[in-house]
Amino acid sequence: xxxxxxxxxxxxxxxxxxxxxxxxxxxxxxxxxxxxxxxxxxxxxxxxxxxxxxxxxxxxxxxxxxxxxxxxxxxxxxxxxxxxxxxxxxxxxxxxxxxxxxxxxxxxxxxxxxxx
Amino acid sequence: xxxxxxxxxxxxxxxxxxxxxxxxxxxxxxxxxxxxxxxxxxxxxxxxxxxxxxxxxxxxxxxxxxxxxxxxxxxxxxxxxxxxxxxxxxxxxxxxxxxxxxxxxxxxx
Numbered sequence: 001x002x003x004x005x006x007x008x009x010x011x012x013x014x015x016x017x018x019x020x021x022x023x024x025x026x027x028x029x030x031x032x033x034x035x036x037x038x039x040x041x042x043x044x045x046x047x048x049x050x051x052x053x054x055x056x057x058x059x060x061x062x063x064x065x066x067x068x069x070x071x072x073x074x075x076x077x078x079x080x081x082x083x084x085x086x087x088x089x090x091x092x093x094x095x096x097x098x099x100x101x102x103x104x105x106x107x108x109x110x111x112x113x114x115x116x
Numbered sequence: 117x118x119x120x121x122x123x124x125x126x127x128x129x130x131x132x133x134x135x136x137x138x139x140x141x142x143x144x145x146x147x148x149x150x151x152x153x154x155x156x157x158x159x160x161x162x163x164x165x166x167x168x169x170x171x172x173x174x175x176x177x178x179x180x181x182x183x184x185x186x187x188x189x190x191x192x193x194x195x196x197x198x199x200x201x202x203x204x205x206x207x208x209x210x211x212x213x214x215x216x217x218x219x220x221x222x223x224x225x
Contacts (some may be wrong), residue, residue, distance in 0.1 A: 042120060042160075042215030043203070058212075090158060103211060104149075107158035 002026050004108035006091050012114045013081050021111045031094045032074040033058075033105070034066060036087040041092065049074055049079030055102040081115040088112050118142045120216035122204050126193055134188045136202050136219045144209020148180050151203040155217065156215045159203055162189070162208045191221075199223045 007022045023034065034046040045058030049068040063085060065077045074093075078085055091108040118192045128134040143159065148167040152160040165171055165180035165187060167191055177190040187214055201218040 012166065040217055042217045043205075044214065045214075045217070103213075104161045104164065105151075105159075105213075107160070109158050 004088075004091055004093060004106060005111075006108035006111050008024060008111060009109070010112040010114075012075060012116060013078075013103065015082055015115055016080050019081055019113070020092075021089055021113070022079075023074045023076065024072050025074075025091075025093045025106075026072065027093060029093035029095050029096075029106070030070065030071070031096065031103075033092045034074070035090045035092065036060065036074045037090060037110075038087050046076065046089075057097075070105045071094070078113075083115045086113060086115045118208060118214045120204055120205075120206060120214055122199070122202075122216040122219045124217070124223065125220045127224060128191075130194055130196060130223055132194050133190065133192050134194060134221065135189075135195065135197070136204075137191070138187045138204035138216060140185050140187070140206040140216075142206045142208040144210055145182060146207040146209065148178075149205040149207070149213065150178055150189045151205065152186075152200050153198045153203055162202075163165055177182050184192070194223050197221050 004025045030051045032047045035043040046062045047063050047066040049055045052071045053064050089111045092105040094103045094105050122138045150162040152162050153159040163178035169181045169209045175192045201220045203218045204216040205213045
């Protein structure tokens with residue numbers, strides 16, 4: 001089934017450790033995004049990439065980094081995890097990155113991260 | 117600042133109609149999205165409005181008034197499977213999505 005694959009599904013991580021959340025899409029979408037979702041808050045954009053080779057900062061980028069070496073993969077790295085990064089992380093992609101408002105997102109199933 | 121407001125939770129009866137409201141304040145406007153998210157799952161796209169008026173798609177309809185910064189999602193003939201959170205998101209002048217916290221809809225038999 002075409003779509004977005006995220007791994008791991010869930011993870012418990014000790015504070016101070018590093019972690020990479022993986023995201024792969026097979027729809028050949030240009031744009032990819034990482035969001036975090038916390039109870040009582042809307043989805044918040046961490047980082048995005050409009051096309052392979054480019055990345056940008058979203059609303060809450062501190063403590064996170066991304067890379068976009070090719071069209072399909074968009075990993076999110078936490079260099080030194082802190083408890084406030086406990087959240088559900090969603091990777092998403094879209095066929096257009098701007099210039100059109102019809103920017104429908106396809107989401108992955110999410111990665112639940114707990115930092116202790 | 118940019119802001120999206122929608123009710124935290126709503127309850128409705130199976131077979132009935134429910135309207136979920138959303139108000140938005142954004143820097144510029146390039147459309148309003150509604151997504152559905154079942155518990156523990158990913159959000160999925162429901163509707164997109166960029167012009168004023170009503171867009172109908174089966175049992176679901178979405179309305180937009182740009183002058184009022186207001187949208188609603190109308191769900192008809194409610195089914196138990198419609199129990200989910202409904203996320204409102206406005207697209208600003210930079211084509212970034214500003215998300216509401218979501219409305220949890222509980223359907224009772």
